[in-house]
Amino acid sequence: MSDATNDASTPGTYVEPGQEYTRDTNYIEDRITQDSRDGWPVEAGRYRLIAARACPWANRTVISRRLLGLEGAISLGLPGPTHDSRSWTFDLDPGGVDPVLGIERLQEAFFKRTPDYPRGITVPAIVDVPSGKVVTNNFPQITLDFATEWTAFHREGAPDLYPERLRDEIDDVAEVVFRDVNNGVYRAGFAGNQKSYERAYDRLFSRLDWLSDRLEDQRYLVGDTITEADIRLFTTLARFDAVYHGHFKCNRQKLTEMPVLWAYARDLFQTPGFGDTIDFEQIKKHYYVVHSDINPTGIVPAGPDPRVWLTPHSREDLGGRPFGDGTPPPPPVAGEEVPAILAA
Template structure:
């Protein structure tokens, strides 16, 4: 892992920083260790380590505010991994050093016993030079970070943790669709998930306008794709939908204004808006979303974009429960599977933070 400037390291916990005159480029050098069913046969990048799947051994640290972490919360819930992989929930804001467990009694994670996620990173890598990012998986016994490679975490949850899936868990990675699905997810990541950041953290007018055009070309394409299919890959939910949803659910509260992605609101894109509501109203999606924490994170942490740190009161959110009408396209959320059960009491989003019923 290469060294970074102090300025970069201090701001990389947010995953981004404005560099005047430059286009935004995300640092994608993550800890590439994996947790797998058979470590001896795991295919790993050079220098990476394979860890064994073992219920109760690991803790997922995932701030609700972060879209990349929100993915892991959704997949964990859809697959029913709550009992196998516990979860730590940092608060929505952080300082230059780290995400903190300020929502927990005494400001410490009750399982790991730490105040800052940074402590888990430093327990394994004392000179860790990069940002302290979520999501991260931590080995409970040693308190050491295992991985923060967020796309691999969710893929391995789906493929390597199958013996711990709930009965009726959906197939989020159908083999017959995987090749096309990887192409779709790559497009969603580069053009939309990362595209909103490319707009928000552009360091020049030229960089911003280029990023803006690129983002809206992708959103227009997805609007067209979703006109004839209920979900990105067809009739059932896959991980591709999880990856798009976490950006869409943040679009009007944050990205439209804060990141200047303002050609249209999500509510003005008929197919994308109906699709997003369809997912939001599906167990496992909207019940992981905390709009209040989302807004606090972006508007407070990104002082370079919002120096006043004022958090907007809007937009109204009750419309997320409006009928979506996507049933007319056929299909069903879980295919041959079933919906997850109720959210564990300790993991429920406070009703005041979301329009979902209590």
């Protein structure tokens, strides 16, 4: 996520000296729904999801889209792993231009919606292709709507990621995971004073201990199948050792030193739709290059070795049905693959 300014060469500022980090959670809250309540109807081929591989919030939407089989209904645009203070850019595409939207910067879609849009130009964002306007960047709602509003375009065998009977529990778990873990690592990493950092650090590891206890005897966070709650936790765990442990000083333990959470994370990583959305090189490049006020040298770590993610986890011994009454998704569509991790 970036600060929106008019200077394309200036890096963003992420740490305010002396201040506690507070995330701006004011997003464009329009929804794409079956009843078109906000003027945006569910319509295959009309919208484009912009979701950088590096970003954990965007990663959620890519996983959900994969599991539900929405690739044919919602196209995917992939910005590069780095951005300046102005916007995410499409530097991975030929000529640095998104091939569907015809823009170099995601900022252009925000400006078509609201000229001189004053907030951060963030991913994930969904863009209306005909108008070129951003529809929403409200990442918590996007995946819920994928699960509940886009059902007409779900693949055969798509799992129920937000089962109605479990929604209250999923919401409760997701709320504390966001506060203490998903956003907690940022509150530690972007803290501008020692006390703020230590508060965030303590809350993070207390919550990870709580999650470890919860997952010791059950395979998934809520119920016996993969749900929205697991997707939301996974994208933080996938980045923990590569980024948050060192770069954000979340260093009581590595994920690999927390046996239950490490086995849980590997279980999900090895499940189709999860690990095949993860690009560790893009993840590391984003954090260590973009956050220049934390890592002024711009040096990107060589490790850790990603092959550890392929080691056995034995979580299947706890039972559970990953996709419920559904089936695993097929392999990623052409052009959406990530580099494979080769076993040692």
